[in-house]
Amino acid sequence: MKTKTMASNELPKKRDRLFALGDDMCDAAHDHEVAIGLKQNTESVVRPALDAARGAESTFGQCQILRKAANAAHTAADNAAKVFISRAKKRLSIFLGESYSTEWGAAGWPNNSLMLPSTQDERFNLVNSLKLYLTTNPTQESVDMGVTAALAATCHTNLSAARTALDMKVTETGQAKAARDAAEANLRLRMRGLITELETILAPEDPLWHAFGLSRPVDEETPEAPTFTTALASVAGTVLVDWDDALRAERYRVWILVVGVDTDFRAVETVYDSDATVSGLTSGTTVKIRVTSANEAGESLPGPVAEVVVA
Numbered sequence: 001m002k003t004k005t006m007a008s009n010e011l012p013k014k015r016d017r018l019f020a021l022g023d024d025m026c027d028a029a030h031d032h033e034v035a036i037g038l039k040q041n042t043e044s045v046v047r048p049a050l051d052a053a054r055g056a057e058s059t060f061g062q063c064q065i066l067r068k069a070a071n072a073a074h075t076a077a078d079n080a081a082k083v084f085i086s087r088a089k090k091r092l093s094i095f096l097g098e099s100y101s102t103e104w105g106a107a108g109w110p111n112n113s114l115m116l117p118s119t120q121d122e123r124f125n126l127v128n129s130l131k132l133y134l135t136t137n138p139t140q141e142s143v144d145m146g147v148t149a150a151l152a153a154t155c156h157t158n159l160s161a162a163r164t165a166l167d168m169k170v171t172e173t174g175q176a177k178a179a180r181d182a183a184e185a186n187l188r189l190r191m192r193g194l195i196t197e198l199e200t201i202l203a204p205e206d207p208l209w210h211a212f213g214l215s216r217p218v219d220e221e222t223p224e225a226p227t228f229t230t231a232l233a234s235v236a237g238t239v240l241v242d243w244d245d246a247l248r249a250e251r252y253r254v255w256i257l258v259v260g261v262d263t264d265f266r267a268v269e270t271v272y273d274s275d276a277t278v279s280g281l282t283s284g285t286t287v288k289i290r291v292t293s294a295n296e297a298g299e300s301l302p303g304p305v306a307e308v309v310v311a
Contacts, residue, residue, distance in 0.1 A: 008221065009195050009214045011188055012250070014272070015057065022050040022187060024213030025194055032208060036201050041194035049183075049190040056176070056183035063176040067169040070162070077155075077162035081123045084146070084155045085116060088130050091147040095140050107133045124163070127156045215248055223248035223293040226274075226303035231289045233311040238279045241289055243303060245274050249293035254278060255302065259286040265302070281310045 012018045029043040088107075096103045100114050108129025110122050117123045131152035134141050141148045195214065202208055204217035215221075226243040234240045241254055254269040254276045256262075265288070269276045281287060286309050290302040 009217075011191055015184065018184070018187070018191075019050065019054060019057075021213045022046065022053075022191055024211075025191060026050060028208070028212040029194070032211065036208065038194075038197060038201065041190060041197050046187075046190045046194055049187045053180075053183040053187040056180040060173070060176040060180040063169070063173040067166075067173045070166045070169040074162040074166040077159040078120050078123065081127050081155050081159050082116060084152060085123060085126055085130070087145055088134075088147045088152070089114060091142050091145045092140060120163075124156070124159055127152055127159065131156055210247070219247075221248065221295070221297035223250070223295050223297075223300050225293060225300040226252070226291050229289060229291050229304050229306040231287070231306035231308040233308055234277070236283050236311050237281045238277060239281060239287060239289065239308055239310060240275070240277055241291070241306070242275045243291045246293040246300065246303075248295055248297075249300070250295040251293070252276075253292045253294060253299070255290050255292065256281075257288040258282075259288065261285070265290060283310050285310050 012021060026043050026047045029038060029041075029046060032038070033042050092104075092107060096107065100109065100112055104114060105112070108126045110117055110126065117126055131149050134147070134149035134152055138149070194212075198209070198212065198214070199217070206216065209216040209219075224247045226246050229241065229243045232240045232242075243252070246252075251270055251272050252274065253267045254271065255265040255267050256278060257265045258281070268278055278287075278289070286307060288305050288307050290305045292302050293300045
């Protein structure tokens with residue numbers, strides 16, 4: 001005889017699901033905390049932790065956007081430096097020859113080579129050296145070729161600013177991530193505290209567990225099945241499937257049966273949200289679709305069957 005694994009109300013690993021559960025728990029605390037005698041982990045304790053975690057997640061996201069923009073500006077400035085170096089090499093070869101020499105070294109080329117420096121640090125230093133070299137040797141400048149001390153100075157200044165800005169955004173993003181992780185850890189601590197307190201004041205079979213978005217301790221650990229499934233024809237060969245969130249579900253499997261072709265349902269998608277797009281179907285065929293929910297403990301029975309004609 002198989003032993004049932006009972007619900008343990010483990011907190012979701014995914015942050016969006018954690019926040020959604022936090023909302024349910026806070027809403028239920030607002031409605032029921034006085035009646036059930038919740039004392040320590042009340043809405044006024046858990047809600048600020050939830051708001052702080054969401055805020056920290058938003059801040060981290062904004063920092064990532066700003067870091068991406070800084071990285072793009074940094075890349076553009078480095079590309080401009082590459083272009084200037086290539087032009088300077090072409091211009092100076094008139095005076096310094098086509099092969100590496102001590103004169104080229106005096107102009108700033110590193111590694112005893114006329115190859116474009118492979119690292120950005122070397123390119124950054126070379127542009128500055130070219131600025132100094134062209135300032136000292138103005139007769140080797142060329143406005144037409146875009147090789148002047150002034151242009152080298154602008155290139156170097158832009159790259160310097162871009163490097164500084166990117167370093168700052170990298171630092172800010174790291175700090176924001178640390179703050180987000182700390183806020184999430186605090187939220188998990190508060191939510192776990194609420195669950196622990198509920199275990200002392202609610203009976204294992206009390207339906208109020210569900211009001212908090214949690215499983216009753218008497219419930220099996222395996223998830224419940226979705227209670228409805230809808231399927232809509234989309235673009236040619238594609239069907240949009242939607243269903244309700246199931247208790248304890250961490251992921252879902254979408255199963256299809258092509259009428260007149262398949263003898264049984266077959267799994268075609270595994271997703272983590274309560275909707276999916278099934279493509280690659282034959283237009284004009286009738287398809288039956290159902291969904292099962294799953295977590296680490298197992299998989300539910302199938303939910304209701306939806307039927308649709310593929311566009």
